[in-house]
Amino acid sequence: MSAGRGAVTPRPHLMASGTSMCPGCGGLQVVKQIYEHLGRDVVFVNAAGCLTLLAPYPTTPFQSSWIYTSMASAPAGAQGLVDAIEVLRSKGRISGRRRIHVVVLTGDGAANGIGLSSTSGALDRRLDFYYLCYDNEGYGNTGHQTSPATPEGARTSTDALGPGCSQPKKDLFSIWAAHEPSYLATVIGAEPQDLARKVERARGCQGPKMFIALAPCPTGWGFDPKDAGRIGHLAVSTGVWALRERVDGKTVHTKIPRPRRLVEDYLRAQKRFQHLFSPVRRDDVIQRIQARITDAWEDWFRGQPTRPRA
Amino acid sequence: MIAGSEGSQRSQRSERRLLTGNQAAAWGARLGGVDYVPAFPITPQTEIIEALAAWFDDGSLMGRLTMFESEHSMMTAAGTAAAAGARTFTATSSQGLLYSLEMMYAVAGWRVPFVMVNVSRGLASPITLESDHNDVLAARDTGFLQIHCATAQEVLDAVLIAFRWSEDRRVRLPVIVNQDGFSLSFTREPVDIPNEDAVRAFLPTRGDLDETLSGPSPQSLGVAVLDGSTYSYFRYQMERAAQGALPVLLDIEKEFESMTGRRFLPIDEYRMHDAEMAIVVVGSLGTQAMVAVDEMRAEGVRVGLVRPRVLRPFPRNALALTLGRMRGVAVVDQDLSPGFGGILHGEIAAALYARPEPRPSLTSYIGGLGGRFVSVTEFKRIVDETVVASITGHVPPPRLLFTDEEARSIRMLQQIADDAPQYELGAPFASGLEGDRA
Ligand SMILES: Cc1ncc(C[n+]2csc(CCOP(=O)(O)OP(=O)(O)O)c2C)c(N)n1
Ligand code: SF4
Ligand SMILES: [Mg+2]
Numbered sequence: 017m018s019a020g021r022g023a024v025t026p027r028p029h030l031m032a033s034g035t036s037m038c039p040g041c042g043g044l045q046v047v048k049q050i051y052e053h054l055g056r057d058v059v060f061v062n063a064a065g066c067l068t069l070l071a072p073y074p075t076t077p078f079q080s081s082w083i084y085t086s087m088a089s090a091p092a093g094a095q096g097l098v099d100a101i102e103v104l105r106s107k108g109r110i111s112g113r114r115r116i117h118v119v120v121l122t123g124d125g126a127a128n129g130i131g132l133s134s135t136s137g138a139l140d141r142r143l144d145f146y147y148l149c150y151d152n153e154g155y156g157n158t159g160h161q162t163s164p165a166t167p168e169g170a171r172t173s174t175d176a177l178g179p180g181c182s183q184p185k186k187d188l189f190s191i192w193a194a195h196e197p198s199y200l201a202t203v204i205g206a207e208p209q210d211l212a213r214k215v216e217r218a219r220g221c222q223g224p225k226m227f228i229a230l231a232p233c234p235t236g237w238g239f240d241p242k243d244a245g246r247i248g249h250l251a252v253s254t255g256v257w258a259l260r261e262r263v264d265g266k267t268v269h270t271k272i273p274r275p276r277r278l279v280e281d282y283l284r285a286q287k288r289f290q291h292l293f294s295p296v297r298r299d300d301v302i303q304r305i306q307a308r309i310t311d312a313w314e315d316w317f318r319g320q321p322t323r324p325r326a
Numbered sequence: 327m328i329a330g331s332e333g334s335q336r337s338q339r340s341e342r343r344l345l346t347g348n349q350a351a352a353w354g355a356r357l358g359g360v361d362y363v364p365a366f367p368i369t370p371q372t373e374i375i376e377a378l379a380a381w382f383d384d385g386s387l388m389g390r391l392t393m394f395e396s397e398h399s400m401m402t403a404a405g406t407a408a409a410a411g412a413r414t415f416t417a418t419s420s421q422g423l424l425y426s427l428e429m430m431y432a433v434a435g436w437r438v439p440f441v442m443v444n445v446s447r448g449l450a451s452p453i454t455l456e457s458d459h460n461d462v463l464a465a466r467d468t469g470f471l472q473i474h475c476a477t478a479q480e481v482l483d484a485v486l487i488a489f490r491w492s493e494d495r496r497v498r499l500p501v502i503v504n505q506d507g508f509s510l511s512f513t514r515e516p517v518d519i520p521n522e523d524a525v526r527a528f529l530p531t532r533g534d535l536d537e538t539l540s541g542p543s544p545q546s547l548g549v550a551v552l553d554g555s556t557y558s559y560f561r562y563q564m565e566r567a568a569q570g571a572l573p574v575l576l577d578i579e580k581e582f583e584s585m586t587g588r589r590f591l592p593i594d595e596y597r598m599h600d601a602e603m604a605i606v607v608v609g610s611l612g613t614q615a616m617v618a619v620d621e622m623r624a625e626g627v628r629v630g631l632v633r634p635r636v637l638r639p640f641p642r643n644a645l646a647l648t649l650g651r652m653r654g655v656a657v658v659d660q661d662l663s664p665g666f667g668g669i670l671h672g673e674i675a676a677a678l679y680a681r682p683e684p685r686p687s688l689t690s691y692i693g694g695l696g697g698r699f700v701s702v703t704e705f706k707r708i709v710d711e712t713v714v715a716s717i718t719g720h721v722p723p724p725r726l727l728f729t730d731e732e733a734r735s736i737r738m739l740q741q742i743a744d745d746a747p748q749y750e751l752g753a754p755f756a757s758g759l760e761g762d763r764a
Contacts, residue, residue, distance in 0.1 A: 056542040061406070072550045081539050083409070084548040086428055089402035092394060096364060096403025097539060100410035103361050103389050109411070109531070116541040134402075137395035 027052050032077040036069050040241025042231035042248060043067055043150035045205030047121065050148055050227070053215040056080050058117045059097060063090040063131055065123035066157045067150065088130045090120045091138035094145045117146060124151040124165035127228075128186050139195035139224050146218065146225045149188065152233035160236035167256075168308070169301050170288045172236070179301065180291065184308060188228055193262055198223030200262040201270075204230045206248025210259055210270055217261070230257040238287020250282040255309045258316075269316065276313065279306045340524075340586070345517040347510035350478040351417065351443040351503070352377035353517070354485025356387055357525045358441075361412040361532075363391040364403040369455050370507035371419040371445040378415075401426035404440050405433030408500070409547060410539045413489065413532050414440035419507065420447035420461045427464060433500060434469025434564065436548050439492035439532075440500050441485055442470070446609065447507040448696040456697025457506040459608060459661040463669050469564050471501045471571055472638040476594070476612045478515040480635070481505050483582070486520070487590055490529050490578050497571045499564070506610045508697060520586055528585050568639045575636065592636040593644055597623060601630030603709055603716070604649055604686075606657045606674055608634055611694050615658070618705030629709050634670075642677045649674065650681040654716035656708045660694035667724040668692055687715040690724035700727060 030052050037044040043066060051058065058080040062068055064087035071082045085093035097118050104110045120138075122131055127149040135147065154160040154172050161174040164186035171180040192200055198221040203211040211229075218225040232247040234240065239247055251257035252271060256279060259271040280302055283289035292298045345353065351374045355363070363382075365375040381387040389412075394400040397418050408414040418426065423444055433440075444462050448454040462472065471491065473484045481503065488501040505511055539547070551557050572592060579590045594612070597619055598604065605615050612633040622629050632648055634641060649655050655678070659668030666672065671690040678685050689712045693700040704727055715721045740747055 059539050059541055068550060071546045072552050073546070073556060076544050076546050079544050080542055081544075082546040082549070083406060083539065084546070084550070085402050085406070086398075086432060089399050089429065092399030092402040093406040095392060095394075095399075096362075096406035097410050099364075099390050099392055099403065100362055100407035100412035100414075103412055104410070107361070107388060114541070133395050134399045137399060140395075141392070 027055060030056065030079060035077050036072070037066065038233075038235045038241065040232075040234040040244035041066070042205050042233060042244055043123070043152055043229070044070075045244070046150055046203065046211070046229040046231060047148065049205060049208055049211055050119070050146075050215055051078065051080075053212055054117050054119070054146075054219075057114050058119055059083065061085060061090045061093045061097065061118060061120045063087050063120070063122035063126040064157065065126060066152070067121060067123070068157070087126050089134045090122050090126070090131060091134040091143070091145070091147065094118045094120050095138050095141065095143050098144055118144075120145060120147040122147075122149055123156060124149060124153060124188070125155045125163040127151075128164035128188055132191070135192075136195065139192070139197055139226075142198075142223045144222055144224075146227070148227045148229060150229050150231040151188075152231040152236055153185070154233070154236050156233055156236050160233070167305075169283070169292055169305055170237075171291060172288070179298075180288070189260065192226050192228075193267065195224075196265060197226045198263075199225040201226070202228045202230070202258060202260045204248050204252060204257055204259065206232075206245050207252060207259060207271065214261060214270070217263070221263075236288070238290075239285060243285065247282070247285055250277070250285060253277045254279045254282040255313055256282050258312070276309075279309055340521050341519045342516055343519060344514045345478050345482070345519075346373065346512050346514050347475070347478045347481050347505045348373035348445065348512070349377060350482040350517050351485060351505065352381075353519055354482045354503075355415040355441070356381055357482075357520065357522060358415070358486055358489045358529055359413060359526070359531065360387065360415040361389040362407045362414045363389070364394055364400040364407065364414070364416050365391055366394050366397050366400045366418070366422060368397075368419045368422040370447060370511045371417045371422070371443070373511070374417040374443060374445075397422040397426035398429055401429035401433060404442070404500075405429065405436055405438050406539070408433070408438035408440040409436060411532060411534070413493075415442070415485075416440070417443040417445065419445040420449055423461045424449065424464060427468070430465055430468040430470060432548060435560070437498040437564070437567070438500065439489075439498055441488040441492060441503060442500065443481070443485065443503045443505065445505055445507045445511045454696040456508055457609075457660070458695045458697070459504075459659075459669075462502060462504045463661050465502060466638065466669070469499055469568065470638065471497070471499055471568065471636070473501065473503045473636055474608045474634065475503065475505045475510065476610045476633060478510065478513070478517045479588070480590075481510070482517055482519065483586065483588060483590055484635075486525060486529060487575070487578055487582055491571065491575055493532060493534065494571075494574050494578070495534070496574050497567055499567055499571065504609065510610045518586065518588075524585050528581060572636070572639050572641060590635070592634065592641040593648065594633040594635055595648060596631040596633070598630035598632065598648060601628050602653045603627065603629040603712060604632050604652045604655045605629065605705065605709065606632045606634070606649070606655060606670065607660070608637065608670060609660065611658065611660055611700060614700055614702065615705055618702045618709075621702060622706055622709060627709060627713075637673075640673060640677070642680070645674065646677045646681050649678060649686060652686040654689065654712035655686045656689045656691060656712040658691045658693050658700065658705075658708065662692050662695060671724070687712065687719065687721050689715055689721055691727055692724065693727040698727075704729075
């Protein structure tokens with residue numbers, strides 16, 4: 017799928033560099049890309065997380081507005097904002113020339129747990145907004161504890177010693193999909209063309225526009241910041257991170273890795289999974305993780321009218 | 327409906343109606359020309375948002391009411407909508423206020439103006455629907471200003487004043503208008519509904535649309551600071567704005583008086599001109615206290631009533647001035663800070679301590695928890711004890727009001743529950759009084 021000619025006009029350098037995020041931060045990368053596609057007419061509504069420190073007083077990397085709410089209620093903050101803008105417009109108290117994009121920005125911890133109720137409320141009310149969840153698979157800002165998005169086998173600072181996280185990753189995509197938002201997609205900073213096309217498509221939708229971005233996190237996952245892009249590509253090529261899009265009740269994969277690499281390549285590259293390889297190789301766990309990925313893809317292929325080749 | 331179709335002559339007059347405290351609150355928001363109401367139901371507040379929802383639906387009000395999934399969300403949306411320039415009103419009670427508490431601190435720090443009516447209800451556990459002030463006092467330190475009402479009229483007036491107060495550039499803090507559940511929220515009283523045109527002159531459309539959230543401008547709200555000095559600076563700003571809000575209220579109150587003929591001073595004094603003894607209460611308990619004051623006055627006791635209408639900012643100087651010249655002051659708290667006692671008592675003591683000696687003898691009573699009735703007999707007994715304290719100089723320990731009749735009925739409940747009594751009755755736990763529910 018290629019981006020339509022002229023459809024994507026990113027404005028590079030809209031976002032200033034030199035933030036206090038860690039080098040190689042996958043969350044920052046995706047925010048930067050989405051912001052450059054949406055342009056300046058944006059209000060970010062942020063929940064507690066690493067990216068809260070993008071805009072500490074008195075600085076901001078954005079040429080747009082930013083409001084920090086709480087860990088739980090950024091979507092509700094977006095609702096108040098959108099409601100107010102619409103009411104004031106209808107009363108002629110603000111001029112209505114430009115469309116302001118209200119963009120909720122939260123981590124996976126906020127999205128999967130404490131903020132799920134306010135997200136569900138906003139989706140249920142069909143709020144016209146964007147939601148970007150940057151998923152670094154842990155409570156990053158507090159030192160990378162296990163979150164509902166932490167994958168099976170990953171070590172975190174609350175699963176530091178034993179077999180790592182014992183639960184598979186919570187399926188936020190399906191939870192959000194059950195609300196049938198106007199637009200829903202998974203993205204990753206390492207696939208900028210795919211991301212660009214998705215943002216462009218979402219722009220045309222009225223209602224909730226939901227994005228989950230896998231956000232490789234050098235600090236929490238344990239890899240060299242210079243490998244951030246490689247980790248992102250491995251996540252896609254091993255099928256760990258499926259790039260999907262859901263519109264009108266139908267989910268499609270926007271990139272099908274052929275052939276899929278073994279998940280082992282992805283796991284090996286990160287310190288959080290090292291305990292699966294040494295001192296003893298945990299084939300049982302590695303196989304379980306591989307099987308889960310294979311099954312998910314097979315399930316999806318089975319549901320297709322013409323079975324794509326894997 | 328007021329004004330409108332009935333012609334301009336009528337439109338200049340106010341209209342008198344029987345309204346519950348909740349309806350009066352809704353009328354306040356309506357007359358105030360509210361743009362936006364984020365809402366979530368809770369007894370005994372729900373009637374307020376139902377009335378507003380109906381008015382948005384039938385076109386009496388232009389704007390929007392959005393039902394949220396929690397008070398935490400509701401409070402967040404109130405903050406962002408107010409930040410975007412909408413005149414915003416909301417209402418809650420009890421568990422709802424506590425559920426939103428994180429955001430109450432946050433939005434007060436955003437320095438956004440809006441009005442919230444809290445209908446006071448005791449907090450779990452145990453669960454109750456009836457009134458006391460622990461809910462609203464949990465918001466005491468949030469940065470919200472607080473007005474406490476004793477009548478339905480006061481509720482309506484307070485909402486109008488609160489919009490002006492909150493939106494004043496010198497203040498820019500959200501305001502809670504508090505009323506007691508049941509005794510006020512569900513009690514119908516005659517209320518003077520001011521004329522809409524007059525209200526519009528007193529409270530024009532919000533003209534302070536905030537640029538902050540307009541999109542293409544690099545401004546932020548509610549962000550992190552990186553050190554204690556910066557943090558302190560912003561907190562001090564709030565403190566100065568809150569302290570400075572008292573003289574602002576006095577300005578607004580003058581205008582309000584010329585519109586309605588009604589005063590709205592930070593403290594309401596009843597028969598205090600020549601008083602030697604004062605009762606201090608907050609909210610609609612004041613109505614009962616007034617009856618007691620009248621009866622005691624008839625018996626020759628020079629007692630009066632002081633009812634702070636505004637608790638934040640705390641009218642410290644005015645209270646110290648009025649109460650400082652008393653021989654005895656009895657504070658009846660409709661709240662309880664376990665391990666401390668009456669919250670209001672502590673604050674009154676702080677106000678009085680700033681005065682030179684001699685200071686009045688200050689007694690403390692806890693009453694009216696969970697809607698418990700405080701009888702005229704109890705108020706009299708309270709004043710009697712305070713008179714004795716002022717003569718002997720010996721101030722009794724804080725007393726938890728409980729009659730012998732109540733003690734007997736709780737023993738019965740305990741028998742049914744097969745529950746052993748944890749405390750022997752007797753002072754200070756029981757008052758030694760028989761019940762008096764007249
Ligand atoms: C109500 C509340 N509880 C806890 C915190 C502490 N806290 C701040 S950030 C954070 C982790 C957020 O995790 P996530 O949403 O995944 O974002 P990340 O930090 O990974 O970017 C926590 C627990 C908070 N700010 N508010
Ligand atoms: S901890 Fe991870 S997500 Fe947080 S700023 Fe650093 S790299 Fe980014
Ligand atoms: Mg996270």
